[in-house]
Amino acid sequence: MKKLYKQFNNLNIETDLEPMEVSDLEKERVKKNLMKGKKKRHISRNFSVAAALLVASSITFSFAFPTIAAKLPIMGDIFELFNNDEEYVFEKHNTYSTDIGLSEESNGINVTVTDAVYDGENITVAYTIKSEKDLGDRPILEGKLVADEFEDKYEHSGFSENYIIEKISEKEYVVVYNYELIKGPKPDEVHITWEGDTILDLNNVSNAFLGDWSFQFTLNALESETQKFTGGSIITEEEGIEILVTKMTETPISTTLYFSEAVDIRLIAKEDEELRVVLIEYTVSDNLGNKYNTIHYRDIGHSTDFPKTRRSYPRLTTTNFHEEATSLTITPIVNIYKKKDNDTLLELVKEPYTIEPIHMPLNK
Missing domain, CATH: 2.60.40.1640 (Conserved domain protein.)
Structure with missing residues (x-):
C-alpha cells in the first residue's frame, strides 16, 4: 500500500487545471459516497480482502483528484447509488462487474448499459435512461433477456426480475436490473442478448414508450x-x-x-x-x-x-x-x-x- 501511495505522489499532475463539467450521475455518485463515509463495510468470510483494499485505494485516488475522475468513464458507479434502498444487496458488484459501455437510442430515448455481473445465481445489469420526454417516476427497459446457453429453459418461466430505479435529474434515470435464475441451467459463461421494446413506468404502466434497444455482451460466472x-x-x-x-x-x-x-x-x-x-x-x-x-x-x-x-x-x-x-x-x-x-x-x-x-x- 505504501508503494501505491508513493506512486501517486510521484505522478506528474498539472496543478493549473481549469474546472470541467461533471455529469449529474457523477455528482450524485460523489454525494452518495461522501454521505455513506461513516458506514461500516462488510467483508466476505470466504473471499480475499485484497480486492477490497485495491478498490479502496482507487476511490481515494478518484476523490483526491476530482478533475481527473471526471474524465474517466463511469464504471460500476450505478450500484453505489442505491445503498440506502431496502433491496440494496449490491455492495460488491462494482468490484466484480464487467464494463459494458453500450448505448442505443430509439424514439428519442437513450439507454446505456454501463456494467453487468453474473455470479451463477443472478445476472445483474446497471444502466441509464436519458430523454427529453417525461418518462415518469420509475421507468425501466422492458424486453426479453436470453442467452444461447439457456436454450429455451427460461423462455416462459423459471426466472424472476427485480428493479431498483432512481431519478437523478429531470432527464436521467439509473436502474439496477436483477435477473434471478430460478429453475434452469446456470452455465459458466453466458452470451447475453437483451432486446428491449418498451420504456415502461412501473408506477404508471399506461405511461409507456415503444422503441427498439438491443444489447449483446458476454459474462463469465464468478466462483461459488x-x-x-x-x-x-x-x-x-x-x-x-x-x-x-x-x-x-x-x-x-x-x-x-x-x-x-x-x-x-x-x-x-x-x-x-x-x-x-x-x-x-x-x-x-x-x-x-x-x-x-x-x-x-x-x-x-x-x-x-x-x-x-x-x-x-x-x-x-x-x-x-x-x-x-x-x-x-x-x-x-x-x-x-x-x-x-x-x-x-x-x-x-x-x-x-x-x-x-x-x-x-x-x-x-
Missing part, C-alpha cells in the same frame, strides 16, 4: 460455494407451518438462501370455503447484530386454491455475511390475506405475526 442441509437440520415448525433451509450458495458478491415451505393454510386461516392466501416474509440478522437487506423470490406462495400438500420453494438473495459472524437468525413473518370486496385485490385478514426463528450456524 454451495452448502446443502439435509435431513431437515435447519428448520422451524409451528402448527400448520414447516419451513426448512435446504441450501446456501455463496459467491464473491452475494449469498443465496434456499427454502422449502409447507403451509396448511386451511388450518392457520381457519377457513374452508373462502379464498385465503398466505405469504411468508423473512428478516435476516447475524449474532453480531447486523441486519441484511434481501431480494425475496416468493415462488407460488400458498392458497386455498392449491392442494393441501403443495410446497413452495422461495429464496432470499443478500450480501455476503460479516466475516466475524458465526450464526444467522432468520425470522419468518406470516401474512394471511383474503379477497377485498369480491375484487381481485387482497387485504390482510389480521396483523402479520412471527413464528419461531431459524437459528443457522455459519461454518468457518
Whole structure:
C-alpha cells in the first residue's frame, strides 16, 4: 500500500487545471459516497480482502483528484447509488462487474448499459435512461433477456426480475436490473442478448414508450460455494407451518438462501370455503447484530386454491455475511390475506405475526 501511495505522489499532475463539467450521475455518485463515509463495510468470510483494499485505494485516488475522475468513464458507479434502498444487496458488484459501455437510442430515448455481473445465481445489469420526454417516476427497459446457453429453459418461466430505479435529474434515470435464475441451467459463461421494446413506468404502466434497444455482451460466472442441509437440520415448525433451509450458495458478491415451505393454510386461516392466501416474509440478522437487506423470490406462495400438500420453494438473495459472524437468525413473518370486496385485490385478514426463528450456524 505504501508503494501505491508513493506512486501517486510521484505522478506528474498539472496543478493549473481549469474546472470541467461533471455529469449529474457523477455528482450524485460523489454525494452518495461522501454521505455513506461513516458506514461500516462488510467483508466476505470466504473471499480475499485484497480486492477490497485495491478498490479502496482507487476511490481515494478518484476523490483526491476530482478533475481527473471526471474524465474517466463511469464504471460500476450505478450500484453505489442505491445503498440506502431496502433491496440494496449490491455492495460488491462494482468490484466484480464487467464494463459494458453500450448505448442505443430509439424514439428519442437513450439507454446505456454501463456494467453487468453474473455470479451463477443472478445476472445483474446497471444502466441509464436519458430523454427529453417525461418518462415518469420509475421507468425501466422492458424486453426479453436470453442467452444461447439457456436454450429455451427460461423462455416462459423459471426466472424472476427485480428493479431498483432512481431519478437523478429531470432527464436521467439509473436502474439496477436483477435477473434471478430460478429453475434452469446456470452455465459458466453466458452470451447475453437483451432486446428491449418498451420504456415502461412501473408506477404508471399506461405511461409507456415503444422503441427498439438491443444489447449483446458476454459474462463469465464468478466462483461459488454451495452448502446443502439435509435431513431437515435447519428448520422451524409451528402448527400448520414447516419451513426448512435446504441450501446456501455463496459467491464473491452475494449469498443465496434456499427454502422449502409447507403451509396448511386451511388450518392457520381457519377457513374452508373462502379464498385465503398466505405469504411468508423473512428478516435476516447475524449474532453480531447486523441486519441484511434481501431480494425475496416468493415462488407460488400458498392458497386455498392449491392442494393441501403443495410446497413452495422461495429464496432470499443478500450480501455476503460479516466475516466475524458465526450464526444467522432468520425470522419468518406470516401474512394471511383474503379477497377485498369480491375484487381481485387482497387485504390482510389480521396483523402479520412471527413464528419461531431459524437459528443457522455459519461454518468457518
